[in-house]
Amino acid sequence: MKGFERKHLLSTEDLSKEEIMDIMNTARRFRDLMGKGHEVIPTMHGKIVVLMFFEPSTRTRSSFEIAAKRLGAETIDFSSIKSATTKGETLIDTAKNLEAMNPHAFVIRHSNSGAPYLLTKIQSIPVVNAGDGFHEHPTQALLDLMTIMDYKGEVSKLKVLIVGDIAHSRVARSNIYSLKTMGATVSVCGPATMLPPDIQKLGVRTYTDLKSALPEQDVVMMLRIQAERGGINNQFPTVREYSRHWGLNNNSVKLLKHDAIVMHPGPMNRGVEISQAVADSERSVILPQVTNGVAVRMAILHKVTNGKNIEEVI
Amino acid sequence: MKGFERKHLLSTEDLSKEEIMDIMNTARRFRDLMGKGHEVIPTMHGKIVVLMFFEPSTRTRSSFEIAAKRLGAETIDFSSIKSATTKGETLIDTAKNLEAMNPHAFVIRHSNSGAPYLLTKIQSIPVVNAGDGFHEHPTQALLDLMTIMDYKGEVSKLKVLIVGDIAHSRVARSNIYSLKTMGATVSVCGPATMLPPDIQKLGVRTYTDLKSALPEQDVVMMLRIQAERGGINNQFPTVREYSRHWGLNNNSVKLLKHDAIVMHPGPMNRGVEISQAVADSERSVILPQVTNGVAVRMAILHKVTNGKNIEEVI
């Protein structure tokens, strides 16, 4: 059985079940050690991780930064250093320059789908995709998977529903790939304008009516809606309209099985795609998702940089 | 005698004399060790401090960052990561998310009075108030106290005057509490529009005329004036008018006792609330305040996070 031995993490699309399980096991090992009081597990001592966030981000960037520091690595924040790219330098020149400074990993978030892939082609430092355009957000899917396994066990027996703007969601896409690989039954739900035309090709069932989709699910994943813009392309008339039909609120949540869990990648629009009460209910595993995010990112950074053996550094 | 054993530092209002003295002693210990060449005193090795500055700040943030790093801790700068809150996420959701990443302390500056207190209610990580609205700025008062004790000794014998916009100053409020607890005689001075109506209840004497207040003081603390706005609510007609009546300049400074000291929390408006010559005079202890700030913040971070025993790590 071959574990995750890649130099880059660009997507979940091509990860095998064995690779995913290897990441899960490594992440759990880090989580356990931190739970036992290991504040630093310095498998990356002295290594440098460059955080290249070309889109604003709170939790993902902080999560990667904490992950790197808990591994004993240093971070260089390129996000607030926008001068060169604003001076018209290309992403390629920027990346090649940073490469020449010999850091040990790049973590990149970019509005262009494929930007992380481009980096792997033009330079030699390991690249971790922290979200690229409408394409993928693989560490989000992996932390989601870790959380699902924590709460629901064997993934192949589970029915998972993703609700929201599926067409423009890298979170949805990465989750569909990893959940399908792990054998889950995946469905998506949203207004017809938010469902990509070819989505069934990915092996998922589609719903436009949330109420008919909910009763059989084990896991419901609510996506953030770009509420302030009426969706990305005015896909729904009003926030209130969206919320009433596709939000998970105190009425619709009653349709769920008693042990179904509710997830959200954050940041939440409370009262829009998820109600206040549901977000804070016992079903909600939103905060465990965040905790697992640090552990999963530690596992990924550790692996792509060939970190030292865990047992040797603790 | 019970020292400072709190999980949070929100205010000086409820600190006992014993707690304050414990903080002073710890801060002096750190200062001594740094003076002897200990560049790091790693009682917080591997711990993570999240700096949540929702108001701009130079010196306070740098001071906390240096304090954390001198204790061997790592810092996560949330200040430049405004995306989630600008996306409309609440402070509560932001804090709960950061909590889920398991850092070891939050340092928060916020324009809303009570924001640090709110954090202590909704999550479990230690919280240090780095200034909240018009409420309190406890580490400033503690570093001021440390400086006063350095230069003037026994606080209970001292007369201290605070000059400026007392009504809107968290620095004034925190200093009044700690200085009163330590037994000082505290007075405040400013235009009537800048003195809060109920200020005498705090046991301080009020002056509107600076010249009559100065002669008996041992310590004069000048507050920064929002000169560019004519004060917070147009409390004075012109900067020149304010400066002439309530600024400490080469004339008014002559009214002070020969050994009285002059303080300022910074950043100074030179030529407004304090003249160039007075700011740089022998009486000025403004830079020692800054030096003590690092030591006091080390003591606070060390204590709220239950840092390792100092003797064991040096």
Added chain:
Amino acid sequence: MKGFERKHLLSTEDLSKEEIMDIMNTARRFRDLMGKGHEVIPTMHGKIVVLMFFEPSTRTRSSFEIAAKRLGAETIDFSSIKSATTKGETLIDTAKNLEAMNPHAFVIRHSNSGAPYLLTKIQSIPVVNAGDGFHEHPTQALLDLMTIMDYKGEVSKLKVLIVGDIAHSRVARSNIYSLKTMGATVSVCGPATMLPPDIQKLGVRTYTDLKSALPEQDVVMMLRIQAERGGINNQFPTVREYSRHWGLNNNSVKLLKHDAIVMHPGPMNRGVEISQAVADSERSVILPQVTNGVAVRMAILHKVTNGKNIEEVI
């Protein structure tokens, strides 16, 4: 023979050959150790470097940050902390306040020529000039020199041409000083409007015609043009005009000796002062310049802060 034992690095103008060679040797030592897998060479363990970038910068700031971290130092980023200076505080007050926090080095970039020198006069922490106005950018010249020595050997036998807006280039000025000290024959080339009137006093030859200057050169250093503004003072009519006459493109590069190298301090305007093909050609040593930048900055930070003996910490 006396090495570099200064407290500050403000310019290359007054550096002796012995001092320069000492910096080169130290930088090469650090580069060798990193090449052998030493991820940290902690001669500055626990020390704090304050990065004061008052002008935006990608590569220089990242390079200094990586240099500091590879020496085991911590960095405090003052660049994103603009509040105090925007509140009208002077550079002097800002610097004196930071000094009072007892960091171990200041790295400053400022639009005013002489700002780093000013800092050395009013406070006691070592100062490294990371570029001041049109004055100097000494670490750039030193990394350029290191790269020239790597590729071309003995500097005193070399002819070096610097092309661009010589009058407004701190990179040109610092390079002229260090290259002349090392015995190189230095020429400059650009539109007459970009050549300072008294440039010959520095012992350089001037050209306005690139094609006549190129054939005898061993090293050609292309400067970035402020293309978006038609140069700093509309010194040329159009970017196309500039590029055709003073850009190094596929035609003009043919005039060079077969073993001449091409340099650029970055960020490049590809297609303006340097063509795509030339930038990526075998002659180009632009990325080795960046790699050497980290090593040179390590050497400088190590030396101005009296870092521990290298052999003792590896």
